[in-house]
Amino acid sequence: MTTTLDAALVRIPRPRDEAAHEAGRLLDAKTKPLGSLGRLEDLACRLAAIRGEVPAEPLLPAIVVAAADHGVAAEGVSPYPQEVTGQMLANFASGGAAVSVLAREADARLVVVDAGVIDPPSIDEVRSGTVKGVRGSGNIARGAAMARQVAVGLIERGIALAEELAADGISVVGVGDMGIANTTAASAVCAALLPADPSSVCGPGTGLDGPGVERKVEIVRAALRANDLSEGRDAPEPVEVLASVGGLEIAFLTGVMLGAASRRVPVLLDGFVTGAAALIAVGLSPDMGGSLIAATRSPEPGHPLVLERLGLVPLLDLGLRLGEGSGAALALPLVRAAVAILTDMATFEGAGVSRA
């Protein structure tokens, strides 16, 4: 690993419990029965812990959506053609995709990153996040997704972006992914890191039928075998798993999470693919887990296993399975509301309301 990744890992702070307790004390003085805002209060306390202090104003949100192509698409694991990755990158940037619309609704800055799309659009709004010109990962069913130094380089570009956003005042980051066939890569990452049998993590992704899912399970088994990650391999090293069976956008998003956590910026996870990236990030730095918030529960069967491992309960459970950061964007108003009850609600004393 290079200095940048090592430095970020050293810098990742633990959540500050005292800030969470202070938020809890403030909430208990507000005009409402104790704890009656349920998980919104828990969220407020968690945000305080991650930030290291009770927020005094609204958090400034960004959504980072990273896209890349996957060699394993050649195995027919997605109903969509590979060209859709680049087309959607253009759609993100021009404002027509779900995450574009939902980020606007949430007043969030949308940062669109090309982490290795084979045929990327030439649009100013798309930021380049590639490393060594690598476009498209290798077919994991036959070998490694990428060289280890490419994986580390992508993580570092993600860290750099998160640090840039934090320096720019962004104080909560949602993460999203795009890449035809990327739930296959995410399934392989989860199978290796949880560990779990591929049959318990693979699902329909964007719309496979039953036989399609069975085939996907076999492709993931093949990927684990081809990369020496099959069952029996205990606790493989996270960057090795990423480079072997991950994806370029998964590497970049892992970096975004590490960089955000190192700057005390809460990370709002989206669905299954960002969950796989989070497993890698937490594998690199267990303290990282304290900075994560789960926005949504994906119907992909591997997602509950990931959430359980991360110790997270999602804010929303609406059957979202789009990715892109759409779920993270939908949860941002809850983050905003959690801060607002801390900063804007009256106290019993201030409002002259009698206590129980």
Add this chain to the structure above:
Amino acid sequence: MTTTLDAALVRIPRPRDEAAHEAGRLLDAKTKPLGSLGRLEDLACRLAAIRGEVPAEPLLPAIVVAAADHGVAAEGVSPYPQEVTGQMLANFASGGAAVSVLAREADARLVVVDAGVIDPPSIDEVRSGTVKGVRGSGNIARGAAMARQVAVGLIERGIALAEELAADGISVVGVGDMGIANTTAASAVCAALLPADPSSVCGPGTGLDGPGVERKVEIVRAALRANDLSEGRDAPEPVEVLASVGGLEIAFLTGVMLGAASRRVPVLLDGFVTGAAALIAVGLSPDMGGSLIAATRSPEPGHPLVLERLGLVPLLDLGLRLGEGSGAALALPLVRAAVAILTDMATFEGAGVSRA
């Protein structure tokens, strides 16, 4: 019943299935895998059905929070003193309550109604919703909550408010309640209308302990007996139940729901108390149920029974038990997002994205 209530019942339209289908067709053309936005897509279709057409622009939201006092507070069924109802009414109006903060965050107009608070604040922002000067309901453990003509009058005032809001361009209404001891009244209404045993609907409300909840169950049993609504009384008439064991704000909110539905304005329910009002509204007009959307699931044990009866699955499940319309306000961004994916997302054709 007077003409106004009868007229509103006659006017209540059914949801237009064709509008829901048209919304579904539009969503299927958008740049995302079919159905991948899960329940957000269902919500978009339901909003179209209620409105009678696919929304072409954002819905304009209001939250109506109605407050009243309850004679049954004398039985010690709440840990809070009765004076808190009026104090909170002032807090709503002056912007410090949870619903004040959350309505602001959701860009919703907050309409604060005094439906019969014993000691109401003199604040311009509080609208009067009382009938015949009745302030505070009777103690339901010993007799009727209110005269039938008061119940009908309050429903009609609620209808009139909803019609005024609709005429003013409001196109989605969240409802909220405030009233010390009102989960006891709501429990009695639910026990009578579901029907269900009081022990299966009563919960801690704002914070009763175990023995407190047991006592509340006995008070609700006494209320049903005192009002000739005990087990064995099949299908009591909804207005009779309301007048016997309901509350003044519950009556007003029943009217708001009926008036909103009659103008094709979707109604976002909050928690258990607004759920009880919805049972009355649906009892008066079964078509009314088509206009309801459940924002949140309350931990009160009666709430899941109410939601099941109404055929609703809540959008949020965050352990909220505050009432006030706080849950409805928290769900408004999802309503806004559901409309935005209809109006703002690009189509496969428009964005040049290949289909599966």
